[in-house]
Amino acid sequence: MNAPFPEPARKDGPRSLHQRILADIEGAILSGAWPPGTQIPFEQDLAARYGCSRMTVNKVMTRLVAAGLIERRRKAGTFVRHPHSRSAILEVVDVRREVEGLGLPYGFEILRRVLRRSTEAEGARLGLDAPVDLVEIASRHFAARHPFCLEERLISLKAVPEAAAESFGDLPPGAWLSARVPWSTAEHRIRAVGADAPVAAALMVPRGTPCLRIERRTWSAREPITLVFITYPGERHELVARFAPG
Amino acid sequence: MNAPFPEPARKDGPRSLHQRILADIEGAILSGAWPPGTQIPFEQDLAARYGCSRMTVNKVMTRLVAAGLIERRRKAGTFVRHPHSRSAILEVVDVRREVEGLGLPYGFEILRRVLRRSTEAEGARLGLDAPVDLVEIASRHFAARHPFCLEERLISLKAVPEAAAESFGDLPPGAWLSARVPWSTAEHRIRAVGADAPVAAALMVPRGTPCLRIERRTWSAREPITLVFITYPGERHELVARFAPG
DNA sequence: GAGTGGTCTAGACCACGAT
DNA sequence: TCGTGGTCTAGACCACTCA
Numbered sequence: 001m002n003a004p005f006p007e008p009a010r011k012d013g014p015r016s017l018h019q020r021i022l023a024d025i026e027g028a029i030l031s032g033a034w035p036p037g038t039q040i041p042f043e044q045d046l047a048a049r050y051g052c053s054r055m056t057v058n059k060v061m062t063r064l065v066a067a068g069l070i071e072r073r074r075k076a077g078t079f080v081r082h083p084h085s086r087s088a089i090l091e092v093v094d095v096r097r098e099v100e101g102l103g104l105p106y107g108f109e110i111l112r113r114v115l116r117r118s119t120e121a122e123g124a125r126l127g128l129d130a131p132v133d134l135v136e137i138a139s140r141h142f143a144a145r146h147p148f149c150l151e152e153r154l155i156s157l158k159a160v161p162e163a164a165a166e167s168f169g170d171l172p173p174g175a176w177l178s179a180r181v182p183w184s185t186a187e188h189r190i191r192a193v194g195a196d197a198p199v200a201a202a203l204m205v206p207r208g209t210p211c212l213r214i215e216r217r218t219w220s221a222r223e224p225i226t227l228v229f230i231t232y233p234g235e236r237h238e239l240v241a242r243f244a245p246g
Numbered sequence: 247m248n249a250p251f252p253e254p255a256r257k258d259g260p261r262s263l264h265q266r267i268l269a270d271i272e273g274a275i276l277s278g279a280w281p282p283g284t285q286i287p288f289e290q291d292l293a294a295r296y297g298c299s300r301m302t303v304n305k306v307m308t309r310l311v312a313a314g315l316i317e318r319r320r321k322a323g324t325f326v327r328h329p330h331s332r333s334a335i336l337e338v339v340d341v342r343r344e345v346e347g348l349g350l351p352y353g354f355e356i357l358r359r360v361l362r363r364s365t366e367a368e369g370a371r372l373g374l375d376a377p378v379d380l381v382e383i384a385s386r387h388f389a390a391r392h393p394f395c396l397e398e399r400l401i402s403l404k405a406v407p408e409a410a411a412e413s414f415g416d417l418p419p420g421a422w423l424s425a426r427v428p429w430s431t432a433e434h435r436i437r438a439v440g441a442d443a444p445v446a447a448a449l450m451v452p453r454g455t456p457c458l459r460i461e462r463r464t465w466s467a468r469e470p471i472t473l474v475f476i477t478y479p480g481e482r483h484e485l486v487a488r489f490a491p492g
Numbered sequence: 493g494a495g496t497g498g499t500c501t502a503g504a505c506c507a508c509g510a511t
Numbered sequence: 512t513c514g515t516g517g518t519c520t521a522g523a524c525c526a527c528t529c530a
């Protein structure tokens with residue numbers, strides 16, 4: 001879990017030294033070259049490597065801590081943080097926590113799991129140039145034995161080959177992915193929809209019931225990882241986000 | 247538009263010097279003591295004021311720039327930035343831009359405007375200890391002469407006394423507020439709802455139509471500013487947010 | 493106890509841009 | 512032109528925490 005020095009990112013671009021160091025380290029983390037838990041070289045070593053003073057490296061590290069990409073412990077060193085969310089809107093992907101946060105027992109069930117090639121429409125949604133192999137997983141999350149939400153997910157096997165061999169019997173795909181794959185960008189699209197027949201059946205509500213539907217796409221350095229639709233039944237479910245300006 | 251030195255925030259708390267400086271300046275901006283456009287004292291003056299080196303002040307300023315609270319121009323100085331949004335989820339409050347971004351002509355109409363005292367339920371929602379005077383405004387936004395969304399808003403006159411005299415005939419309340427009041431925290435709650443009778447009438451859709459409803463609350467340094475519900479009809483409307491980890 | 497990060501200094505030179 | 516921010520140095524001391 002130790003990292004060598006980061007590969008210099010691009011020769012062009014960054015004017016200042018600390019911007020270059022920042023780009024190198026950020027690149028190593030977001031590309032997956034330094035997966036979560038990796039120990040980053042010490043400030044002194046990085047300073048020597050870049051031929052600069054410790055202060056310059058420290059400024060970069062301070063920014064990375066503020067950005068939530070790394071955590072630091074005195075004497076122990078600096079480590080790549082595990083993926084995390086910044087707002088409740090993002091935490092929705094960990095449905096288990098959401099349910100348990102309500103004080104309800106959590107349940108989980110796989111409805112469908114298929115290995116196949118991406119269709120043209122999916123390729124467009126995922127921003128693909130050419131079709132890729134993927135896993136399609138439909139699953140249901142329960143709270144106190146009642147359907148809580150429906151999850152329909154595609155995982156690109158080009159980005160995450162291990163997903164082909166995973167049954168997701170124990171760990172829901174969202175949690176499995178977030179523990180394994182670092183991501184650089186995510187996009188949410190949130191809509192109100194009326195339940196169509198399959199959704200109504202899965203969630204056990206009348207057809208036409210207003211549902212909150214979240215589409216989430218995740219990339220790692222331009223490579224699409226996953227596309228997921230999560231559908232919550234009825235008017236009770238709320239998505240909450242808190243912000244500060246900047 | 248020039249600022250004196252910032253008032254020290256609290257005597258307790260912040261351990262390190264640059265944390266104290268950060269808290270002071272951030273406090274001055276978010277409290278409204280330094281409104282947008284205010285010129286902040288020069289680095290050298292702040293360093294002298296706090297009895298520290300310029301480097302220490304600079305570290306704070308760099309963080310404030312990264313946070314988007316200030317902008318800096320060589321030779322000119324450092325200024326408090328005008329309020330801005332970080333994601334499309336926040337930009338939703340400027341419905342006009344949203345509509346014009348679709349290439350459609352924008353329209354706006356006030357349905358109701360009432361000066362009154364807050365009810366108990368509203369006080370709870372706003373996090374008030376005691377009732378306050380407020381303005382209640384219902385308005386409708388149009389795209390290409392079709393109802394685009396319904397806006398139901400409360401503005402606290404304790405936080406924004408000028409709102410009592412404002413008719414909102416020209417400028418929608420959202421735009422009026424964001425140009426005037428700095429905010430420190432906002433909270434969104436997003437739900438799917440079926441249109442009830444008044445909503446169905448205002449948006450000209452059948453009752454029960456799934457609608458996306460956003461509740462947005464905004465505070466300035468613990469003082470509630472506004473509570474607004476925005477309801478979009480049907481399944482076509484999407485809320486989009488893009489994130490990077492950290 | 494020793495090594496790490498946390499913080500800070502008192503300078504320095506440069507580039508930009510307002511005047 | 513020349514004052515401002517942008518960047519960087521080569522040290523320093525301290526506190527925490529792991530071994």
